[in-house]
Amino acid sequence: MIRPLLFILLFISSYIFSQNKISYKVYYDENLEQNGLKIKVDYTQKKSSETTEFYYRNENWGEKDLFKSVIILKEDNPGISFETKPDNDEIKVRHKNSRKVSFVYHIKQDFKDPNHRIFNRPKVKDHFFHVMGKNLFIVPKTFTEMPDDHEFEFSIEWIGFPADFKIHNTFASQIKKQKIKTVLWEGFYHSLFVGGDYRIYDFKIHDKPVYFAVRDEWNNGFSDDFLFSNLKKAVQSQRDFWKDHDQDYFTVIMSSTVSQKDSLFKGYSTNGSAIKNAFMIQGTNNPFNNKNSYLYLLHHELMHDWIGNRIKNQHEELNYWFSEGFTDYYTYKNRLRIKDISSVEWLKLFNEEVIKSHWKNPQRNIPNYKIKDEFWKSRNVEKVPYRRGSIFAFWLDNQIMIKSGHKKSLDDLMQELLKTCTEKKLKFTDELFLDLVQKYLDKDLSYFFQKHILSGEDIDLTNEKWIDGFQFKTTDDIPQLQTDKNKEVKYIL
Template structure:
């Protein structure tokens, strides 16, 4: 009997020790005062100081500890030391088995500079904050030897008005959130929290909810109903392709960055980021809003749920040729398959946005290691893996179709790769990919891969074998894909 009691008691004790409680408290002056967060934690043993993690550098943003404010009068008996280089806040407190203190997250910039879109944004009307920069976590809840630490989190939203939307990558409109055994890096710190005057729309796909959160009024064709319909089409086509509707919750969040009513800002700057259970879009809003841009973003970023998501990368930047390039390739192919693009539009988009853009990139022949070194430093280097990988995917798709007498395609390889990564808990590597490619092509393409993907030598598209109806011609020294109407059936393996 005592043994049974111990077995049932142990999880309760474990839960209590590993739980971090946050109370996020509303204020009408939140834009000026910052977002007040009360943290309570029970450490494993009583001490007089505790290390807390707060990420000082996230997604190209540095010095993020400038966004954290500690007010002494709110924390009697406590003192704090910031150590930015170690992503650490040292909390000195009375020796106790319970720690409780208050900190505030503030917006540390004025206006709407595009280079600061991933910093905490806290305004009178709304807030938009990455989970990694909203919540500090005690370091003892994670072990440096573990790859993805788990913890339990309780979040209470206190005194927020009834009509004030609370929405994030874990739930919608919930004032009490209980996140049990959540992965720190892949989930809790890979999240977005928004609130305020967002409009929430919802649809279900095979009984699974999908939310769309959007705020402000948008120019041109960016009406809520049209955006929602495009999102619904994207979700349906992608989940059908992968035969995967396992996500219990998913949301897309659309937030304007700079809004101008005239032509003072020419063009559109849109950034999409895939996070846990969500896709976060930050875009300028002006008369240059382009429907094709937002529709492309929907399709590209949601494809990351699988490529780069469930098919996780072992070597992040070094594998961008796959996680970004093959995502881009399937963005175009899946839109053609779903009818979102006609064959002519698909051909024109691939020629302009992939082939022409790649050939005009002065850095296009840089080796793959350059991407790891300079992806966040150079726009030209950043775009290499997208286009290089998409061109390689088109070549490989054609080779598999030809070798299998049109019974198999790159689609089959991708679905098998997904199954391996999910079932065997494997991460993507070049070696795993080449092994699968050899299975489908019945030949080793390691030399071809080394030459064109690793070393960066352009594929001579004029000499490659292609399915009937596909061909390349050179215009102004840039290869352009030509596709006859009959080729669509072969390419998509339509019955």
């Protein structure tokens, strides 16, 4: 009796898990730009039916009408019909009555190059492709209805791609048969898949691989050595700071939006986004390439692997004062810590890019609750949590150093916050943060926090207490940090 029961339990377990698995075959084509990436999807659903609904995101990260990138051809799908509903992010597939569903679609670039304003639409050319996971792979709609922490198994086979056509993504490098077990939204759909003429470099930290994938020939000193060596330094320093070496795979992927050696486009535009196991950099490639902007972006986005990803916001935009502001603060502090910039350069950057930029922003006093609705609509509002949070982080760092006699700093609080959030599986909230601050300052900071972070009133920097050697003076109604040249400022512990 035990053996049949065991068999039934194993069968039920296998049957249930089959609903969490999906397979894709991605085919190479010599005319990728014309025909797109051909993808065959195979899925076994719970019950036999003649109609299965699949999900495809029509709007993603500022890009709209992404269904224009999806091509479904009758000749690829005999006996199957499709009904697309972009407004519902839905593709309805009508097929013969069966549990198994199999069909073919193509992902094709739907805009003309060059375009320095497009970052997140699928890019598919004969010699490379660059597509977000959410806009490359269609999933059953039932996947989107599962809890956020529910894991699925995604199998991907890359078929017919030449040996020199690199296959690289946020889960593996140069693997033609992939099995990816992860959640949907923060995993499979929070990813990037690239291929083609990318150059791939790697190094290890504590025997864990870190990859750098870059394509194009970059101008103005952006050599592979400059890009890769600074990446190594940034990753090593940040993992050492957090005392965190657990990540088994990580990659940085760098691609150009527009590449030209002349000065036709007189500007430099770059964009970075932290994604699953990675971050991606995209930007214009021209004579205006700016090394300092690259280094800032590198350190800022890498820091998001902890602040924002592992220490995850409970209330997203309402917590941006922390996830963007404290990330911004540590972007400058970490660069100073590893001597990427001198103390003189740090002082100038912090005064100009943080304090002065904030004071000149007409929206700097906007209440925090309004940021939620206005963040994606106004560039001025977008910048408020970065600068407000960064100034608050600097203030708090100083207060902890003063209180502890330089035995502790904000660094200790941040490391404890990471440990608390990961071990207890908590998301970041204002209340969690203030409880931790009280432990370090031995006082309740609620009123100060309400006044300056939530209500948006300026901190009176000239009259606050600072560590020995720091002081603020007002110039043209803007406070500026000054250091005492006769004293050694103990800022980096």
